[in-house]
Amino acid sequence: MAQNVNSYTINGTNIIIKVSDYVRIRSNDPKPYTLVARVELLGIEHQMALIRWYYLPEETEQGRKSFHGIKEVFLSNHYDVQSIHTIQGKYVVYSLENYMNLKRVGVDDYFFRFEYNYVKKCHVDVFVVVYCECEMPYNPDLFIVQCDGCKCRYILSKYHQ
Template sequence: MAKTRPGKRDLESYTIRGTNKVVRVGDSVLMRSSENEKAPYVARVETIEADVKGNVKVRVRWYYRPEESMGGRRQFHGIKELFLSDHYDVQSAHTIEDKCIVHTFKNYTKLEDVGPEDYFCRFEYKAATGGFTPDRVAVYCKCEMPYNPDDLMVQYHPACLNMTIEQAKQLDSFMCFECSSLDTKRPHNKGSGSALANGKAGHKRQKR
């Protein structure tokens, strides 16, 4: 049952205007940008509230795209990657265009088909400082970059490397001969992963 407060009441759901799609607290949604040519914003619905006139507002927690962050988009960022920010806003529910799904990174990499409604998130982002949680991630390949699920990562057959299955099972990790040769020619990273750097300031949403 919806809660009641003087002049306002909390709603359990909201039906997107012109559709039969129902939005509930905790759902991820696409919200219309004030600039028509821009892609819609992505947000997570925290509360849904109506006033005495029936106007519905949603309190949302914004997802940022990499290019909206201080560090900008980097090579390892996926096309559908988002950062869950600490930036909250109250917006008109009429600006909700559609629902979407923001997967965990692990679940996203298991999808057989990625649809237009599918996104993923592996970092939380502090909008004021440009900081990330976690601030370091595992790196792969000789390029020493975090995994981008849009890029092909190749695994090898032991036989193709003149290695038996038994020998392969005894390895904690594997690096091909070419990468091993390159690795001896450069200093090793002291950290266990790639640090996420900051740069220029990003964009801010406008209240609607």
């Protein structure tokens, strides 16, 4: 991409997209679904953006698990070049800790705690906080959880009070 710029205004809106923003990408699929990406570079000359994809749990080989939150996405090593005209708006992607500290979760708020290797189709080994004897990660959307594995019960009180 020649002549990189720091920002781009979505046509017909006052939404300014900058490098490092999390964005909503228009899908080509007839059934609309969430496409979350991070803008890495903006090239206005060719009207292209280099983006880094975030995956929904159900888009991975492992699929959605009981501990995945409704608004959970996985940071991937999948980079792509998209037309800037496919950018429809902004999202905010938080770390799990910052997400849990939100007073109210908005429609455009997401969180991540896992990384996904797009090439190997697996999660990257990362440290994840667990609150269970069998080391199952917790689902931040649930107030009281009983682990299906060890029947351990724990409460996520700070998030839901």
